Amino acid sequence: MTSSAQSAALRAAAMEIAGRGWKVFPCRPGTKAALWHRADHCRGGGVCSGGHVTPESLATSNLDRVAARWSDGVPYNIAVYPGPSGLFILDCDLPKPARPGQPPARGEHDPDGWTQLQALAAERGGPLPDTFTLATPSGGRQLWFTAPPGTALRGTVKHIASNVDTRGWGTYGLAPGSVLPNGAYELIDDTDPAELPGWLVQAAVERAPTAVSGRREMPVAAPDAYTAAALRGELDRVRTAAPGTRNKVLSTAAYALGQLAGARLLEEDHVKAELRAAVATWNTPASAAKDDGVIDTAVEAGKANKRRITPRATRGDRRRAA
Numbered sequence: 001m002t003s004s005a006q007s008a009a010l011r012a013a014a015m016e017i018a019g020r021g022w023k024v025f026p027c028r029p030g031t032k033a034a035l036w037h038r039a040d041h042c043r044g045g046g047v048c049s050g051g052h053v054t055p056e057s058l059a060t061s062n063l064d065r066v067a068a069r070w071s072d073g074v075p076y077n078i079a080v081y082p083g084p085s086g087l088f089i090l091d092c093d094l095p096k097p098a099r100p101g102q103p104p105a106r107g108e109h110d111p112d113g114w115t116q117l118q119a120l121a122a123e124r125g126g127p128l129p130d131t132f133t134l135a136t137p138s139g140g141r142q143l144w145f146t147a148p149p150g151t152a153l154r155g156t157v158k159h160i161a162s163n164v165d166t167r168g169w170g171t172y173g174l175a176p177g178s179v180l181p182n183g184a185y186e187l188i189d190d191t192d193p194a195e196l197p198g199w200l201v202q203a204a205v206e207r208a209p210t211a212v213s214g215r216r217e218m219p220v221a222a223p224d225a226y227t228a229a230a231l232r233g234e235l236d237r238v239r240t241a242a243p244g245t246r247n248k249v250l251s252t253a254a255y256a257l258g259q260l261a262g263a264r265l266l267e268e269d270h271v272k273a274e275l276r277a278a279v280a281t282w283n284t285p286a287s288a289a290k291d292d293g294v295i296d297t298a299v300e301a302g303k304a305n306k307r308r309i310t311p312r313a314t315r316g317d318r319r320r321a322a
C-alpha cells in the first residue's frame, strides 16, 4: 500500500472508531507511541499551561477534530482510550520468550492468553460472550467489552492470567487498521462489544498474586446457604449504595463479612476480592486505594470480633470445592 493510501485508510478507520463514540488519539506511524510528550518532559505550554494534560483526556470522538487530525497525509496509528470510551479490553497474547541475557519472562512456558481466558471462564462458570474482537500483529487477540455502568477499571499487566493484559483507565489500545512493523490490527469479529461479565470485573480487581510464578490460586469458598445469602446481601448493599452513604455502607459490609471470615465461614481473600469487585461498580481510580484501605481495615476489625458459629454452620458442616 502506498503511503497516501495508507494514511487515507487510517483516517477512515479513525473516523469509523470515533463514529462509535470511542475516544481516539494519533500515534506515531508504525508504532504504539502516542504522539504526545511524557509528563516528565512537559514544558507547560499550550494545553498544558495549567498542568500536564494526558492523551487520555485529549482523546476525542468529535468527527471534525478527528478528520482534521488525520488530514495531513501522515499514516498515524489510532490509539483508543478505553476509560473515557466506556470500554474495557482484554489483550490475550502469545507466550513471549525471554530476550537474550534477560531473566525468563513470566508466562513464557504457559498456554497462550486466549487458552488461559477460556480455562478461567470454565473454572469460574462465567460466560465469555461473543464480542468485538481484533487479531493483533503478534498473533494474539483482543476482546473489546463495554465497561459495566459506573465502573472505572484500570488496566492490568499479567494480572488476570500470565498472558492476559487488560486495557482500562490509564492505558490504551490500538484500533483495527493500525499497523506495526510485524503486521496490522485486524477486526475479526465485528459484533458490538458485549458488557464485561461480572466474573471478569472481579478477576480484574482482585489483588495481584504474591507468588512470583505459577498460576494464581484464589481459594474458592463454598459457604453454606446462610453464609452465601449473607455474602450476597452485603455485596448487593455495597453495589447499590447511594452516593454519600458509600463509605459507611462499605465499611459496615466489610466488617460483617470480616466477622464471617473470622469464624472461618468465608475465606478472607475471597471476601476482600468480592468487596473490591462490588466497589468497582462505583469507585474511581482516584478513590480505589482509599476504598481498598476501608475494606482491609473493616475486614480486620470484623475478624477480631468474629461472629459466633451456630451449630448449623460448624466447620465440619461446610462443604469445600475440590
Ligand SMILES: [Zn+2]
Binding pocket: 037, 038, 039, 041, 042, 043, 044, 048, 051, 052, 053
Ligand atoms: Zn504536558
